[in-house]
Amino acid sequence: MYTIREVSKLMKVNQLTDKKSELLRWINEEKIQCEATDEGTFRIPKNEVQRLFEAKWKPVVFQQIKQYEMTIQTMLSQLNDPYAGALTKIESLHGLIRWGFAALASYQFRMEHDVVSAKQLYYFALQVSEVYEKYVRQALTQYPYIAYLPASLKDKVLWALFSQRFDLAYHMAEHYEPNGFMESNKIDLLIKYLLLKKDREATELLKQLAQEDTEINVEIIDAILSHDQKRVNELLYIEADAKYKYYTQEMIHLPYQILCDDLLLYGWIAQCRGIPVTLKHPIMAEECFKKHRLVYPDLSFLPDEFKVLISNAM
Structure with missing residues (x-):
């Protein structure tokens, strides 16, 4: 009560x-x-609280989906505007990455629990991030003052692994070079070492990050490096449980599932290193860690000047 x-x-x-x-x-x-x-x-009573919460969250999530869909349409309209300049197009591409496909995938998954659709939207985010980075590099010759905000390797690897473009995840990891010594660069470098199985380098870097106030889960990564399947799955469950309690405020059952980026990233990196993930938790379905038969949608919504920048479409 x-x-x-x-x-x-x-x-x-x-x-x-x-x-x-x-x-x-x-x-x-x-x-x-x-x-x-x-x-x-x-x-x-608890069952009445559950009913009220379910009645309230559906229109809220639906409204969020509509807002992200409108944002995507606005960004695409600007990209297709023949009078739009390079700076407008760069802002639109950045908007598609930050507030576009990956964000839409998260909210659509809450409503529909469609893993395949979420993977396809992550694939869009991955492709647009490549277009954005290549287009900005071209524009920098004419506009050297452009603010360049590329997606992190951590995000791009997540999008690639979840959308089952493992080839791109490995390719990006192989060619990644950190720019500076910020925490985000260290985390990206750690992701690189984990994917490429450079365990000695990963272990040394993990020791450094363990001494800092970092956003990564040191215990899970240590278990991945130890190739301890049981511990990896136990720690993933603990992490999922912590997120679940945060979202539910320990009061009721969450009436929807969530795409938890950290869980997806750690879980798929573990599987790429030969560690099966068997996470079963109300916050995220076990299906999120399974491979699916995917049909990768084309990028017909992009103008031709951007399509030619894509080297990894399927």
């Missing part, structure tokens, strides 16, 4: 405990099943 304050926090509605409170209004209108206490307050 949950209090009005607990449920309102989860539902992100008005937390004021008066007649104007949204939850109390629903209670007064008998739209919510609850029990009155001797103190004059209400308690809402």
